[in-house]
Amino acid sequence: MNRIEDWLELHRLDATLVQDVLAAYRAGALSSQPLPASDAPDATVRLPARHECFVNIVVPALVGSLDDDVDVRDALHDIEFAELHSDGPRNPHTVDPGNGGPPIVVMAWRGRVDDLACLAHECAHALQIRLSGHDTMPPVAREACAFLGELLLVDHASRHNPALFKALLQTWTIENESYLGADLDALSDALSKSGTAYQYRQNYPVARLAAVQLFGRRAQHGLHDLFASGGGAMKHLPVESMANRAGDVASHLAPMPESDADRPGMDAYRRLGARTLLDIDYWKGASEERIGDYYARQLRHGRERTVFLALDDDRKPVGYATWSVSPDGGSVTLARQAAPFGDHLALQRALEQHLHAAGAVDAHHSRSARARQAAWR
Ligand SMILES: [Zn+2]
Structure with a gap:
């Protein structure tokens, strides 16, 4: 050679x-x-x-x-x-x-x-x-x-x-x-x-x-x-x-600390904050909503456990997705996905894996928020 x-x-x-x-x-x-x-x-x-x-x-x-x-x-x-x-x-x-x-x-x-x-x-x-x-x-x-x-x-x-x-x-x-x-x-x-x-x-x-x-x-x-x-x-x-x-553009957001089991409220705020920052970068309308409406929707997805935050290898937020589940629990409809740094495919794959692992219908079961929001790699 x-x-x-x-x-x-x-x-x-x-x-x-x-x-x-x-x-x-x-x-x-x-x-x-x-x-x-x-x-x-x-x-x-x-x-x-x-x-x-x-x-x-x-x-x-x-x-x-x-x-x-x-x-x-x-x-x-x-x-x-x-x-x-x-x-x-x-x-x-x-x-x-x-x-x-x-x-x-x-x-x-x-x-x-x-x-x-x-x-x-x-x-x-x-x-x-x-x-x-x-x-x-x-x-x-x-x-x-x-x-x-x-x-x-x-x-x-x-x-x-x-x-x-x-x-x-x-x-x-x-x-x-x-x-x-x-x-x-x-x-x-x-x-x-x-x-x-x-x-x-x-x-x-x-x-x-x-x-x-x-x-x-x-x-x-x-x-x-x-x-x-x-x-x-x-x-x-x-x-x-x-x-x-x-x-792709690298995420410029700060890395997320590991979840703290003793302070679930803090984790929830941190993740809400990360989603909001992702929405500001992604734009497409969400950051122009009234704060009350935006918060109410985020809160509902959080409660229903129909939200997934994606982190990169360095634990920096790179995207998030929300979805809704049909009344019979059989099908999932994507409500929003924000991947401002470009890697939509990775977000989708991670989300599919996440929904698949969760049996796609687990929005009706109360799985722990920590397990659900665990970082994907
Ligand atoms: Zn060698």
Whole structure:
């Protein structure tokens, strides 16, 4: 692979599609963060030796999220490790020995948090090689798997070790500065000039953004198929849906705090406030109504539990919908949907999922307002 055109062809991508993905990220429509920042106090993280970290942290993190099956466990336990040599390549990497033998992770270990992130990254490469039966993945897909390995580690730490979680999330954020900074600018330049020489780092920006998206959807779609997909891996990456976000504008509203079970009144006001701000941005008449009429309608939907507020990955309000249910409870009619920042499709999908999960007739049942208004992702 010599030129950017070869890279596009190998991945079955075209330059405009990739530029749209980059534009969507620059417009703030694609998140680079897998989880909200931690508010745990700063603490020094002491990590044990590499082997302990592998067995006790990385293996459980990957196994737990990739269907806990024998293949995954076997593949991880077969990995061989080697130290980086001063006369070889300087960056950590994973070698497929090519004869069906176990992949070899080559890296330095200094016991730092970024070493642990690197270990998860390289082990995810090893896993993707093994689960794909050594059928080579295109590099963007390969790196998406490796970044997913890092995110599964972050997720595991979020449940088991708050100090480590905070440190890993900080590492992810710092590393975004190069992957989604200089690397993204270089890729964008390369795409705009035909014949530009291919560089491996051109793979990182799309892989990084796709990993965050796939991480967010893992509960619905799983990750095992991607890791096992080898040469056909690109069809598992949501490149098109990421590119479709290029026209979106990021929400400028403040993120919503998590619901407070002890103060349901406060939550209700906050959500009413968010809907009002969305209506002001969306316009289409609602914000010109008399305040009393507007409030009465919002109050009725709140009481009937026929309102749904949509939050983005950063918990910023991006839209809301209200609906009415027919007297026999059998059908639902959309009353209003406001998505001022452009992503109507996402709002509709989330709403459909929400109504479906609620059995479409639950407006007559008293489900908790908290469950109903839980953020969608
Ligand atoms: Zn990698």
